[in-house]
Amino acid sequence: MTTPLTWHDVLADEKQQPYFLNTLKTVAEERQSGITIYPPQKDVFNAFRFTELGDVKVVILGQDPITARVRPTVWRSQFVRASRSRLRC
DSSP states (O other): OOOOOOHHHHHTTGGGSHHHHHHHHHHHHHHHTTOOOSSOGGGTTHHHHHSOGGGOOOOOOOOOOOOSSOOOOOOOOSSOOOOGGGOOO
16 A cells, blocks of 8 residues: 655655746745735645645646735636546647
């Protein structure tokens, strides 16, 4: 019996990459200088706390500017059929 992969398993090496560390540093410096950044620091990685890796079917990469104080949620639908024609890579 194998242990299921966790977010920590798949992201541990990535979190040590220079680009990742530089991004975290830049965001921390901007927060410290008084720039308002959403979500609040404690909520930045909520997706990994509330979603088990094994439950993920699709990952949408992109940037959606958040102009108001909101709490993004994960989109869920049991009625969408998987289809390669719907995905553009």
